[in-house]
Amino acid sequence: MSCILKSIVNAPASILIADDDETSSRFLKRLLTREGHSVSVVQSADAVLSACATHPPDLVLIDLVAPQGHGFEICRQLKENTATRFIPIVIVTSQRDKQDKLKGIDAGADDFVTKPFDTAELHARIRSLVRLKRNTDDLESAEAVLLGLGATIEARDPCTRGHCQRLAAYATSLGRSLGLDDDDLSALERGGFLHDIGKIAVPDAVLLKEGRLDPQESRVMQEHPIVGDALCSGLRSLNAVRPIVRHHHERLDGSGYPDGLKNAEVPLLAQIVSIVDVFDALTTARPYRTARPHDEAFDVLSSESSKGWRDRALVDAFVTIVEKKPDQNTRPRSR
Numbered sequence: 001m002s003c004i005l006k007s008i009v010n011a012p013a014s015i016l017i018a019d020d021d022e023t024s025s026r027f028l029k030r031l032l033t034r035e036g037h038s039v040s041v042v043q044s045a046d047a048v049l050s051a052c053a054t055h056p057p058d059l060v061l062i063d064l065v066a067p068q069g070h071g072f073e074i075c076r077q078l079k080e081n082t083a084t085r086f087i088p089i090v091i092v093t094s095q096r097d098k099q100d101k102l103k104g105i106d107a108g109a110d111d112f113v114t115k116p117f118d119t120a121e122l123h124a125r126i127r128s129l130v131r132l133k134r135n136t137d138d139l140e141s142a143e144a145v146l147l148g149l150g151a152t153i154e155a156r157d158p159c160t161r162g163h164c165q166r167l168a169a170y171a172t173s174l175g176r177s178l179g180l181d182d183d184d185l186s187a188l189e190r191g192g193f194l195h196d197i198g199k200i201a202v203p204d205a206v207l208l209k210e211g212r213l214d215p216q217e218s219r220v221m222q223e224h225p226i227v228g229d230a231l232c233s234g235l236r237s238l239n240a241v242r243p244i245v246r247h248h249h250e251r252l253d254g255s256g257y258p259d260g261l262k263n264a265e266v267p268l269l270a271q272i273v274s275i276v277d278v279f280d281a282l283t284t285a286r287p288y289r290t291a292r293p294h295d296e297a298f299d300v301l302s303s304e305s306s307k308g309w310r311d312r313a314l315v316d317a318f319v320t321i322v323e324k325k326p327d328q329n330t331r332p333r334s335r
């Protein structure tokens with residue numbers, strides 16, 4: 001690890017203490033402030049949740065019995081909220097009660113410290129958790145950069161404005177209707193934003209061309225899933241999204257690109273994004289054609305199923321959810 005990186009991960013942390021016992025919290029605050037950490041103290045469950053939502057700390061120390069006896073519940077709520085779930089939580093307890101530890105683990109606690117404190121151990125545990133948190137922050141930042149890049153690509157082509165947003169909404173709606181789990185839904189949502197990230201390597205002359213692409217231009221365009229996959233490959237957090245990025249132009253009969261996958265080889269999440277991608281492209285206006293009505297887009301998808309390109313059950317499921325709640329899928333019907 002470089003010296004600069006080492007100094008960043010070992011830098012003082014912002015720590016929130018949740019404890020309504022003033023003597024105990026004052027002692028802990030003094031201990032941590034002496035180490036250079038910036039420490040705040042809150043005394044109620046609401047104050048903990050509000051502080052974490054507005055100024056997320058690097059770590060939260062929650063007394064087991066305080067504030068107001070809601071230590072486990074606060075821990076559970078912080079871990080259930082996607083905005084705060086990566087904040088490390090240390091439960092402070094005055095007794096070595098195994099049941100409490102098990103309850104704390106169930107509630108999502110990352111670590112425990114027991115009173116009276118072993119100061120050296122307390123500082124070491126905090127350093128370790130903060131280091132992990134900062135690594136997670138770095139990964140999140142890198143993912144945010146890629147998501148921003150996805151939005152930049154969309155901005156290059158005014159005709160595709162809102163495309164990523166709609167794709168994410170359509171794809172997660174379809175995924176939900178199929179009973180997919182939260183991890184898959186999260187991948188579908190991020191896949192909506194990242195599926196065309198490889199178009200960063202496609203020149204404007206090709207990306208924005210209104211007419212048919214010539215063979216050389218088609219080859220350049222068809223590289224975008226490979227480029228996108230390579231861009232996402234550096235982030236483990238995008239492992240579930242990469243199959244969408246790479247395979248959203250495959251067809252079940254093997255005539256798609258870039259790998260010519262067939263049938264079950266085409267990942268389900270990529271098939272979903274592919275269907276909603278085609279639907280959104282057809283129902284969005286272009287300078288050289290008007291937006292096509294939903295029914296016509298459904299006919300195109302249906303005929304592509306007949307040709308063996310798509311799974312008919314998936315297309316039917318998508319048609320059903322768009323017909324059932326067109327507004328919830330973020331866009332009005334085109335005329």
Ligand SMILES: [Fe+2]
Nearest residue numbers: 195196248249
């Ligand atoms: Fe694409």
